[in-house]
Amino acid sequence: MKTLEFLILGKNEAILPILLRLVNANDNWNAVAFNDEKLAQDYFLNTKIDLVLLSSGIEDHVEKEFTAFCLKNQPEVEVIEHFGGGSGLLQSEILHRLHLKGKL
Structure with a gap:
């Protein structure tokens, strides 16, 4: 199975390492x-990205601009807004989106 590449953007310094750990705990996710x-x-x-996770602390206009930038440059990328709810919710959000796009 292909390794899926994730980019996480967030302004909450305490949350970013947790999201990194949770995503990277899956053998096929980086x-x-x-x-x-x-x-x-x-x-x-400079990198082929499969999923973008937008996390907490991002201003609304930055979120919209970054999402538009991502979709313009890599139209097949999935952008997920994740602002909390625990590790189970994060994994469920990711798996659901991958399933909808036929990437599972």
Whole structure:
């Protein structure tokens, strides 16, 4: 099975390492996290990303602009807004989206 590449963007410094740990706990998932949207955009432009996770602390306009940027540059990318609810919810959100797109 292909390893899925994740980009996580969030401004809550305490949450980012938790999200990284939860995503990277899956053998077929690889995540990198950023708290700066410009650095995340640079990485995104140079890497094939399967899923973008938007986490807490992002202003609404940044969330909208970053989502539009991602979809413009990699239209097949999945963007998921995840603002809490525990590790089970995160995994369920990801698996549900992958299932809907036929990536499972």
